[in-house]
Every structure is written in C-alpha cells, then in structure tokens.
Amino acid sequence: MxxxxxxxxxFCFGVDRAVSSVRRLIEGSAGKIYTLGAVIHNPQVNDDFASRGVKIISGIEEAELPGNIVVRAHGIAKDVYEGLIREGVNVVDATCPYVKKIHNLVQEKYKEGYGIIIIGDKDHPEVKGINGWCENTAVILDSEEEVQALKESRQKVCVVAQTTITKEKWENINKCLENKFENIIKFDTICSxxxxxxxxxxxxxxxxxxxxxxxxxxxxxxxxxxxxxxxxxxxxxxxxxxxxxxxxxxxxxxxxxxxxxxxxxxxxxxxxxxxxxxxxxxxxxxxxxxxxxxx
Ligand code: F3S
Missing domain, CATH: 3.40.1010.20 (4-hydroxy-3-methylbut-2-enyl diphosphate reductase, catalytic domain)
Incomplete structure (x- = not known):
C-alpha cells in the first residue's frame, strides 16, 4: 500500500501560536490559567491542558481572579475583550493575526457606514467574534438560498469571509450578492x-x-x-x-x-x-x- x-x-500557524501561548503560561506557572472557550477544537489537546490545571470558561464570571485568561485563535467580540481589560486580568490574546485583521477591517468599514456581510457559519465562534466588531449588526450568510431571501438594496456593503470557508462557497455566494447589492466591496479573508x-x-x-x-x-x-x-x-x-x-x-x-x-x-x-x-x-x-x- x-x-x-x-x-x-x-496545526496551522494560528493554532500553533495559541497552543504555544497556553504552554508558555503553564511552564511559567504564573497563577490560574483560563481559556475563554476551548483553545482549539481538539479534545485531546484540551484534555492535556485540563490535566495541567487549565480551565475552560465561557465568561469571566467563572474565573477566580486574579489570573490569566487566554483568548483563543478564533478571537472574541470587542465588548468581551474590553470587559476582560476592565476586570484587570492578564489577557493573553492568542487571536490568530489573520482573524484579527478581519476584526480591524470590519470595524473600519462599519465606521465608514458599510453594512457588513460575513460569509460563514453564524454559530461558529470565529463568526460571532467578527460580528462583535461591528456591534453585532452583520448579516451572516452560509448559502446561496439565504442570499435569495434578501431584498435588493442600494446600501453599500462590505463582504468578508470566515477564514475556513471554501473558495467555491465564497465565489458562489458573492455572485448572488452582486445581483442584490449595487455598491459592494469584497475582501477575500479566507486563510491561505x-x-x-x-x-x-x-x-x-x-x-x-x-x-x-x-x-x-x-x-x-x-x-x-x-x-x-x-x-x-x-x-x-x-x-x-x-x-x-x-x-x-x-x-x-x-x-x-x-x-x-x-x-x-x-x-x-x-x-x-x-x-x-x-x-x-x-x-x-x-x-x-x-x-x-x-x-
Ligand atoms: Fe489557522 Fe489562523 Fe488560518 S487559526 S486556519 S492560520 S486564520
């Protein structure tokens, strides 16, 4: 055979970076370590971290402070991030730089008056996080059928992608969007x-x-x-x-x-x-x- x-x-670059951040904290034994959601979607890695004292939490209220909170590669919404800073915890931001770039882009275009469209899965943490950088106003689309259900509009829109979608999905949905919106700018943010x-x-x-x-x-x-x-x-x-x-x-x-x-x-x-x-x-x-x- x-x-x-x-x-x-x-491991991709972003996951490797996030996993290394947690490992460095463990080795430095710098107090309690929490990750906001599972640091990666792999139960074996998460179990290994758990056995070394790392706790997965879904919100800061579950953490015993002071401590360290790791933001995973998928990233988080702006208000959640600011909440952590306000609480004075040691935030280790392991958001993948490629995802961070989408946060910045969405924030900038939203401020310029664009409606934000994210092509991706509305339930995925990365998409929820991105949406949190335009005050949760984004329209999230995962299929051509969902685009068909939208009304035609003259509003200017900015389209970005969840980093893990296929090129095929990106192109097909964008083709449909062009029939609905006159003023559209697209940023192919699929991770290479x-x-x-x-x-x-x-x-x-x-x-x-x-x-x-x-x-x-x-x-x-x-x-x-x-x-x-x-x-x-x-x-x-x-x-x-x-x-x-x-x-x-x-x-x-x-x-x-x-x-x-x-x-x-x-x-x-x-x-x-x-x-x-x-x-x-x-x-x-x-x-x-x-x-x-x-x-
Ligand atoms: Fe990985 Fe970052 Fe790409 S987490 S898949 S390198 S967007």
Whole structure:
C-alpha cells in the first residue's frame, strides 16, 4: 500500500501560536490559567491542558481572579475583550493575526457606514467574534438560498469571509450578492493555510483509493476537508483518534491518502501513519511468507 501524507496536515500557524501561548503560561506557572472557550477544537489537546490545571470558561464570571485568561485563535467580540481589560486580568490574546485583521477591517468599514456581510457559519465562534466588531449588526450568510431571501438594496456593503470557508462557497455566494447589492466591496479573508490545505487534500483525494481525514469532531475545518475529499474519493473516512482507523477496510486499498485539520496535533497524525506502516509491514511479511511457501 502506498501512503501519501499531505504536507499541510496538522496545526496551522494560528493554532500553533495559541497552543504555544497556553504552554508558555503553564511552564511559567504564573497563577490560574483560563481559556475563554476551548483553545482549539481538539479534545485531546484540551484534555492535556485540563490535566495541567487549565480551565475552560465561557465568561469571566467563572474565573477566580486574579489570573490569566487566554483568548483563543478564533478571537472574541470587542465588548468581551474590553470587559476582560476592565476586570484587570492578564489577557493573553492568542487571536490568530489573520482573524484579527478581519476584526480591524470590519470595524473600519462599519465606521465608514458599510453594512457588513460575513460569509460563514453564524454559530461558529470565529463568526460571532467578527460580528462583535461591528456591534453585532452583520448579516451572516452560509448559502446561496439565504442570499435569495434578501431584498435588493442600494446600501453599500462590505463582504468578508470566515477564514475556513471554501473558495467555491465564497465565489458562489458573492455572485448572488452582486445581483442584490449595487455598491459592494469584497475582501477575500479566507486563510491561505486553509485554502492550501484544501487544495492539497483535493489533489491527493483525486489519485488515491481511500482518503483519511483526521481531526476533532467539532472542528469545522476538518469537516470541510472531509466534504472536499469525499467529492473526489468515495472512500473517504473521518477519524478523531488512531484507534478509530478501520484497518481491515483500509487493507484492501492500494493507495491511501492522509490529511488532517488545523487543530490536529502532530502526535495523532504520526500514530495514524505508524498504524498504517505497521499494516504495510505485516502485509509484506505475509506476501513474503506466501511466496516462500509456494516456491
Ligand atoms: Fe489562523 Fe488560518 Fe489557522 S486564520 S487559526 S492560520 S486556519
């Protein structure tokens, strides 16, 4: 069996930065450590942090102060951020700089009188955070159907994207928006790490018999990777842990691809590759034995 591992599999720059911020705080033992929401969408990393005393909270009222509060890579709304500063906590802002750029853009365009449109999932923390930089006034759209339901308008609008949506979604929804709004400015804020990962996954999915996508069950970028791969490779499997690998099924394939979401730690990817290598080794030993016995 040939195994092709995507070079872009695993932590992206923003997640790596957020995870390192928490690790630095743990190592510095600088008092109580809280993260506002799970720091990344990966239960194994979050469990590891929990075992080292890091507590996930959903609001400052749950924290025992003084302490450190880490803002995760997805970012938070402006009023939440200002609330933390007012309380005088040590805020470790691990908002991904690419997400921060969207906050600044949305804030600036909103002040200039633009209506803000975010293409993305209204329930995703990143989108909720972005919306909080234009006083929660943004129209959030996730499908072309939702655009059809909008009335035509002459209002000037500024369109931004949740960093993890697909280019296809961005382009399709924007095409529909052009029929509804005359005065529209667009900022493609899809993270290039995401599009590169998606592009590479698609290229691998096209040439393999089976594709394995590794990532947390709550990770939206992992789910999107899965959907992209499934389009080009029917035998696409999504797993969170190496123990979920259906080894017997995989053994029937000649070429297997592996990719992973932006919040999947390296050790999980390595363990999956290790299991597949072991499968290959057993298979080779078996064929050698069979060839030897038949000679
Ligand atoms: Fe940032 Fe892109 Fe990762 S926006 S958190 S580097 S997917």
């Amino acid at each position: 040939d195994i092709i591992v995507a070079e872009t599999a695993g 790490a995401t599009s590169q990962r998606q592009k590479e996954a698609l290229q691998i999915a096209k040439i393999v018999d089976c594709m394995i996508v590794i990532g947390g069950r709550d990770s939206s970028n992992t789910q999107k990777l899965y959907e992209i791969c499934k389009k080009y490779c029917f035998n696409t499997i999504k797993i969170e842990m190496p123990s979920e690998l259906p080894l017997e099924d995989i053994n029937k394939y000649k070429k297997v691809g592996i990719t992973a979401g932006a919040s999947t730690p390296d050790w999980i990817i390595k363990e999956v590759i290790g299991k597949m290598d072991e499968l290959n080794r057993q298979e080779n030993e078996m064929s050698f034995k069979e060839a030897f016995e038949s000679s």
